[in-house]
Amino acid sequence: MEEIVARELGADGIAKMVAGFYRRVRTDDLLGPLYPAADLEGAETRLREFLQFRFLGTQAYIENRGHPRLRMRHVPFEIGDAQRDRWVALMEAAMDEAGIQGEARAVISPFFAQVAEAMRNR
Numbered sequence: 001m002e003e004i005v006a007r008e009l010g011a012d013g014i015a016k017m018v019a020g021f022y023r024r025v026r027t028d029d030l031l032g033p034l035y036p037a038a039d040l041e042g043a044e045t046r047l048r049e050f051l052q053f054r055f056l057g058t059q060a061y062i063e064n065r066g067h068p069r070l071r072m073r074h075v076p077f078e079i080g081d082a083q084r085d086r087w088v089a090l091m092e093a094a095m096d097e098a099g100i101q102g103e104a105r106a107v108i109s110p111f112f113a114q115v116a117e118a119m120r121n122r
Helices: 002-008 010-027 035-058 060-065 070-074 081-098 104-119
Strands: none
Touching: 002 010, 002 035, 002 104, 010 035, 010 081, 035 060, 035 104, 070 104, 081 104
């Protein structure tokens, strides 16, 4: 499955999608307040590097952050059904903007839904 994302998107496609997501987060009434304004660029870098690690095998995320420990890292943030659903919706919109479709979308969309559900802590 990772090879599909690597072939169809590569690092640039993932970066474009993540940039589109964070443009939306900046003005989102539900998710925006969860992201410290002073660290939005850092959050964007971390998500981009995490997805490139997950789907392309690049090591920048591991080198900079170590094991992902996603659930532990998200515990301080209140993530309920509404936040989970909005995160997925913004990622879907970012995929639309980046032109991600076909097999790559079929791999990434369920992954995002699974991760968003795993982060729900309320």
